[in-house]
Amino acid sequence: MDTTHRVIVGDSRDLSAVADDSVELVVTSPPYPMIELWDDLFVDLDADIEAALEAGDGRAAFDAMHAQLDRVWDEISRVLTDGGIACVNVGDATRTVDGSFRVYPNHARILEAFTERGFDPLPDILWRKPANSAAKFMGSGMIPPNAYVTLEHEYVLIFRKSGESRSFEAGADCRYEAAYFWEERNRWFTDVWTDVRGQLQSLESDDDDLRDRSAAYPLEIPYRLICMYSTYGDTVLDPFWGTGTTSLAAMCAGRDSIGCELESEFVSVFDERVANVPDLSRSIARTRLESHRSFVADRREAGDDLEYRAEHYDVPVVTKMERELSLYAVDDVEPTADGYRLEHARFGGER
Numbered sequence: 001m002d003t004t005h006r007v008i009v010g011d012s013r014d015l016s017a018v019a020d021d022s023v024e025l026v027v028t029s030p031p032y033p034m035i036e037l038w039d040d041l042f043v044d045l046d047a048d049i050e051a052a053l054e055a056g057d058g059r060a061a062f063d064a065m066h067a068q069l070d071r072v073w074d075e076i077s078r079v080l081t082d083g084g085i086a087c088v089n090v091g092d093a094t095r096t097v098d099g100s101f102r103v104y105p106n107h108a109r110i111l112e113a114f115t116e117r118g119f120d121p122l123p124d125i126l127w128r129k130p131a132n133s134a135a136k137f138m139g140s141g142m143i144p145p146n147a148y149v150t151l152e153h154e155y156v157l158i159f160r161k162s163g164e165s166r167s168f169e170a171g172a173d174c175r176y177e178a179a180y181f182w183e184e185r186n187r188w189f190t191d192v193w194t195d196v197r198g199q200l201q202s203l204e205s206d207d208d209d210l211r212d213r214s215a216a217y218p219l220e221i222p223y224r225l226i227c228m229y230s231t232y233g234d235t236v237l238d239p240f241w242g243t244g245t246t247s248l249a250a251m252c253a254g255r256d257s258i259g260c261e262l263e264s265e266f267v268s269v270f271d272e273r274v275a276n277v278p279d280l281s282r283s284i285a286r287t288r289l290e291s292h293r294s295f296v297a298d299r300r301e302a303g304d305d306l307e308y309r310a311e312h313y314d315v316p317v318v319t320k321m322e323r324e325l326s327l328y329a330v331d332d333v334e335p336t337a338d339g340y341r342l343e344h345a346r347f348g349g350e351r
Contacts (some may be wrong), residue, residue: 001232001328001344001345002341002342002343002344003250003251003254003255003257003341003342003344004257004336004339004340004341004342005247005250005251005256005257005258005259005339005340005341005342006257006258006259006338006339006340007241007244007247007258007259007261007267007270007339008240008258008259008260008261008338009071009260009261009262009264009267010260010262011260011262012072012075012240012260012262013068013071013072013075014075015075015076015078015079015122015239015260018075018079018237018258019079020078020079021079021080021174021182022079022081022235022305023079023080023081023084023183023235023236023237023258024080024081024084024085024166024230024231024234024235024236025084025085025086025087025225025226025229025230025234025236025237025255026076026080026084026085026086026087026088026224026236026238026239027087027089027226027237027238027246027249028086028087028089028237028238028239028240028246029088029089029090029217029240029242030069030072030088030090030239030240030306031240032090032091032092032093032106033061033062033065033066033069033093033104033106033186033284034058034061034062034065034093034095034104034106035091035093035095036095037225038065038122039053041262041304042064042065042068045068045209046064046065046067046068048064049064050060052064053084053097056097056098056099057097057098058095058097058098058100058104061097062104062109062339066106066109066110066113067093068230069110069113070113072239072240073110073114073117074117076160076189076239077117077118077119077236077348079113079237080161080237080348081161081166082161082162082164082166083161083162083164083165083166083167084159084161084166085122085158085159085161085229085230086114086119086158086159086160086161086336087156087157087158087159087229088110088114088155088156088157088158088159089108089155089156089157089217089221090106090107090110090154090155090157091129091151091153091154091155092104092105092106092107092151094151101122101148103151107112107124107155107157110157111157113160114157115296118161118162118163119160119161120159120160120161120163121158121159122158122160123155123158123191124155124156124157124158124189124191125155125156125158125190125191125192125193126153126154126155126156126192127153127154127156127192127193127195127196127221128152128153128193128194128196129152129153129154144171149233153347154217156221156225156337156341168231172231173324174210174231174232174233174234174322175231176321176324176325177232177324177325177326178227178230178232178254178325178326179321179322179324179325180227180228180230180322180325181288181291181292181317181318181322181325182297182317182318182319182322183291183292183295183306183318184227184288184292188224188227188228189228195220196220196221196224211228217245218245219245219248219249219252222238222246222248222249222250223249223252223253223284226246226249226250226253226255227253230253230255232254232255232328233255233256234255234256234304235255235256235257235258236250236255236256236257236258237257237258237259237260238257238258238259238260238262239240239259239260240260240261241259241260241261241266242261242266242271243269243270244259244261244266244270244273246259247270248261248273248274248277248280251274251281251330251340251342252277252280252281252284252330254328254344268316271335274333274340275333277330277333277342278329278330278331278332278333281328281329281330281344282329282330282347285327285328285329286347288327289313289327289347292315292317293315296315296316306318308323309323310322310323310325311323311324312324312325312326312346313325326346327345327346327347328344328345328346328347329344329345329346329347330342330343331343331344331345
């Protein structure tokens, strides 16, 4: 199995290089409005944002920042196929503007934007990120009533385009080979992910601004979402590509990908990450299979012999739908004019 991975250096408010209805899944984490880290980026897009911030009008700045993101959501609506899924990782912001401290609800604003574009919101996911400081409170310390809760979670907002689920031929191999294990389904399809934690960015670069803007989220998040909401042969788009975490996850999951990124420097940095994809993909496949073996051992110890057997691995499974499950690893990476082509082979289950 081969996959292709395109990287577009450009403005994701114009994804004309991506055809209509050509993407099955979007997984992305945009710059968060009203987080000071991203002020310069938004100001470069709209000078009125700087004027609003300087005037102490936080609400106007918040709305103007989201107006820029709205243009990306318009493009996502165009390129995403009917029944396709968009997953948007975002956090709310807290900020003092003109002496007034408040929360800026980015997740609610994006939920509204997608709903206005005809998407159906699906149940979202919360996951815990690292606290920005050791203090678990803000405001007045140990005395009431003026302390504030510390935000330590982010949202994965999930939307389906056009209301109808995607249709497939009965028994389609692309779906059944892309099945996940029963216990993975139970862990992944819950609305609170307590086993995924954020990571501090460790991008190696001499450019301080580049490191600051990288803002990577854990590989586990896009990898899970890709496994949950796409099949083999699907294309995954990330319009806010950054360090390429979504493309890296798509490579390991055996899906095609497209990334769009304003900063060309990130593309050269990503080459170093791609070099490790064969080992990373095998490690992920091995970990998933070993975790399932441990699950099976626990069930057997409890006196439960599972009825079905996987066709490609020496393990039993809980349901019929898991029997054709296939994990793929990357054998070869070849640079192309606009990205990479990868050769995948079914992971053999070696320990």
